[in-house]
Amino acid sequence: MSAHVLVLDPDPAIQRLLLQNLGAAGYETSSCASAEAAWLRFEEHLPDMLLLEWDLPGQSGEALLRRLRARQRTRELPAIMVSRRSLEADKVLALESGADDYLCKPFGPRELLARMHALLRRRAPRPCLDAVQLAGLRLEPGTQRASIGARRIALGPLEFRLLAFLMGHPERVFTRSQLLDGVWGSHAVVDERTVDTHVGRLRAALGASHQDHIETVRGTGYRFAAWPARPRLRWPSAA
Numbered sequence: 001m002s003a004h005v006l007v008l009d010p011d012p013a014i015q016r017l018l019l020q021n022l023g024a025a026g027y028e029t030s031s032c033a034s035a036e037a038a039w040l041r042f043e044e045h046l047p048d049m050l051l052l053e054w055d056l057p058g059q060s061g062e063a064l065l066r067r068l069r070a071r072q073r074t075r076e077l078p079a080i081m082v083s084r085r086s087l088e089a090d091k092v093l094a095l096e097s098g099a100d101d102y103l104c105k106p107f108g109p110r111e112l113l114a115r116m117h118a119l120l121r122r123r124a125p126r127p128c129l130d131a132v133q134l135a136g137l138r139l140e141p142g143t144q145r146a147s148i149g150a151r152r153i154a155l156g157p158l159e160f161r162l163l164a165f166l167m168g169h170p171e172r173v174f175t176r177s178q179l180l181d182g183v184w185g186s187h188a189v190v191d192e193r194t195v196d197t198h199v200g201r202l203r204a205a206l207g208a209s210h211q212d213h214i215e216t217v218r219g220t221g222y223r224f225a226a227w228p229a230r231p232r233l234r235w236p237s238a239a
Contacts, residue, residue, distance in 0.1 A: 003048035003120055004028040008038045008064075009082075010057055014105075018051065021109040035059035039067075042074055049116060054083040054094065062097045069098035072177075078119050082107070132167050135213055135226050137206075139164050148210055158183065159202045162195075166214065166224035175221040195222075 007018045010033045019029045030047070032038050034057050038050070050068075054061040061081055068074040081099040083090070091102045101115050132139045138147050144160055146153040155163065161183045166174070174182070176192040184194075199222060203211035212228040 004030070005049045005051060005116070006038065006041060006047040007031040008035070008050060008052040008056070008061070009033065010053065010055070014053075018112075021112070025109075025113050033057070035061070035064040035067075038064065042068075042077075046074065046077060048078070049120065050077055050079040051082055051112075052079060054081060054085055054090070062094055065094070065098040080112075080115060080119065082112075132164065134167050134170060134224075135210070137163075137167065137210060137213070139167060148206070153205055155205050156201065158198050159205060162198055163202055163214075163224075166222065170224050170226050173217045173220050173223045179221065 005022050005027045007015055007022070007029060009015050009018070009031070012033075015031045015033070019031055022029045030041070032041060036058060038052070041047075052061045052064065056064070059067075061083070065079060065081070068077055068079065078100050079098065080101045080103060081094045082103045082105060083094075084105045085091075086104045094102050100119050103112060103115060130141070132141070136148055139160070140146075141164060144155075144157070146155050146160060146163065162179070165179070165182050176195040179195050180192065199214060199216075203214050206213070213225055215223050215225045215228060217223060
């Protein structure tokens with residue numbers, strides 16, 4: 001799936017020009033003309049990148065950037081400010097407010113696309129292809145295979161990513177929100193109860209021998225326990 005870019009600019013002509021060039025380059029696009037309209041879009045679905053003008057009606061682009069960086073869900077959203085402001089002080093303020101890059105209008109479409117490609121490449125997750133082995137479990141991310149000894153485990157894509165994420169951070173406790181960001185991605189709009197559903201499926205796939213390695217930490221979330229707690233034996237009381 002191609003990256004989705006939100007163009008935030010109050011000038012309809014500039015919106016059309018940017019959307020045309022981005023669409024021709026293979027990007028999915030949408031647009032809006034104000035910071036508040038953009039924020040409503042973020043509540044529904046996060047784009048993969050934001051192109052925004054500084055001078056917006058109501059809240060400025062610079063103020064919107066600060067607002068984005070203050071929220072956990074939008075903190076890592078790649079953003080390039082495009083503006084007619086060309087003073088060094090303006091560029092510095094935009095970057096300090098949270099812009100990942102700054103481009104002065106007018107600019108050529110090739111330069112914009114090159115900057116976008118570079119930013120998306122830097123922000124793209126780099127999946128580990130090395131096999132992970134812990135507590136008798138072996139994961140091979142490159143082939144999406146999981147096994148316990150000689151027994152192959154059938155895992156769906158999300159269960160595999162969830163197990164790989166937890167095994168990559170053994171003994172560390174993650175909240176459901178952190179698991180959503182780490183496994184589903186910060187752009188996903190799903191309920192935290194989705195995590196519980198997939199944890200249940202993962203435990204069922206692991207079976208009785210290893211399901212206890214996925215521990216529930218009451219009031220917090222989940223962790224992969226290399227040495228899960230075992231219930232204590234209950235000895236019969238003396239008559």
